[in-house]
Amino acid sequence: MKFVDEYRDQELARTVAAAIAAEADPDRNYHFMEFCGGHTHAIFRYGVQDLMPENVHFVHGPGCPVCVLPVSRLDDAVELAERHGVILCTYGDMMRVPGTKQRSLIRAKADGADVRMVYSTLDALKIARENPGRQVVFFAIGFETTTPPTAVALKAAEAEGLRNFSVFCNHVLTPSAISHILESPEVRDLGIVKIDGFLGPSHVSSVIGSQPYEFFAEEFQKPVVIAGFEPLDVMQSVLMLIRQVNDGRHEVENEYTRVVTEEGNVKAQALVSDVFELRKSFAWRGLGTVPYSALRIRDAYADFDAEKRFELSVKASREAKSCECPSILRGVKKPTDCKLFGTTCTPQSPIGSCMVSSEGACAAYWTYGRFRDQQPAKLEAAE
Amino acid sequence: MCLAMPARVVELLDNDMAVVAFDTVRKRISLALVEDVAIGDFVLVHVGYALHKVSVEEAERTLRMMAEAGVLEEELEEISA
Secondary structure (H helix, E strand, O other): OOOEEEEEEHHHHHHHHHHHHOOOOOOOOEEEEEEEEHHHHHHHOOOOHHHHHOOOOEEEEEOOHHHHOEEEEEEEEHHHHOOOOOEEEEEEHHHOOOOOOOOOOOHHHHHHOOOEEEOOOOHHHHHHHHOOOOOOOEEEEOOOOOOOHHHHHHHHHHHHHHOHHHHHHHHEEEHHHHHHHHOOOOHHHHHHOOEEEEEEOHHHHHOOOOOHHHHHHHHOOOOOEOOOOOOOHHHHHHHHHHHHHHHHOOEEEEOOOOOOOOOOOOOHHHHHHHHHEEOOOOEOOOOOEOOOOEEEEEEEHHHEEHHHHHOOOOOOOOOOOOOOHHHHHHOOOOOOOOOOOOOOOOOOOOOOHHHHHOOHHHHHHHHHHOOOOOOOOHHHOOO | OOOEEEEEEEOOOOEEEEEEEEEEEEEEEEEOOOOOOOOEEEEEOOOOOEEEOOOOHHHHHHHHHHOOOOOOHHHHHHHHH
């Protein structure tokens, strides 16, 4: 496959950077939150921050489903595998996330529980077909991109009469989380994060469309630009946000028109609404309880709902002491503000979820940006 | 897990399934979430499902970026596991 000449992209990046420098008003600061972990990675990997004027700041948001899952739900998954003896299937990212007392699924597996990493819900269905005498639970997490595949799996299980398959549903919704960041009472405890606009998620929007963000752009008077994952997409989107801020506009604009439409993937949306309904509330790690921010399985599919099939003990779970994930997920603190960052908490031995997932802000800082905030003098002294 | 990768459809199967080619890796995926997909089309694949069709240009851009960011190999490994 022939790729576009990289030089052309560098030229284009310089052009966009020059436009941003020319249009950013030096008398004001611009704080833009990228919601999606994919954007966090693009910003760090390509050094996008270095191409920005000093008054344009990126605030890293909660856009990683692994990072926002509360410890109690992970404890429930461990309990399903250990106490109920099910075959627990889940995406690889979940395996190393530490729960209460640092207990993770990979530790449960090492101790004999049947935990299996799958690439797709299709694999989980296959495991259920091949093990008719065992209960198979798919531990479902993710935003709007990952939800339709879970819906398809539930429908397939029902159609086939696959009675040993069920789903432990932890799917969450992006727009409610963004709204919550702006209005929740917890901001008083954690501090207020200054946000002048959002880089909207790209693949999530390819499913739900750009339309769901319109209400909230209007309600909270914040501009949103749906941005693709390429560094040039991110830069172009920043320019679009700066223009909106300068003009006093708060609209939903779509930079990623080559993939995202206003209405999104209607077929996927219909499947999701057939199988799932809104939960009245759901606890997010870092955001607390957020009303109508997650999905649960509809009664029509109750037979395939692991929460109804298995009795899960309600227990108080504890986040690791001193872990700043809650503030980092809100963009109130930076990973380097956390005492554990890079000392006891590293990607090899993570304490908090932001370090576990490669899409978490802490893992991105660790890999690409941990020296960024240090003064050049300090770096020289260290050498 | 959140990444989606473009792949070319090389074979259409029963039950909304298809075989796609990611570079040299071939994989069975589901087409249950998309419509009117033909052999030769590029689709954006996420956790074993095509999320939507993409143009050849978009597929190339995305693959190039993933290769540059060093995640292409990682993803291919996960897919072929």
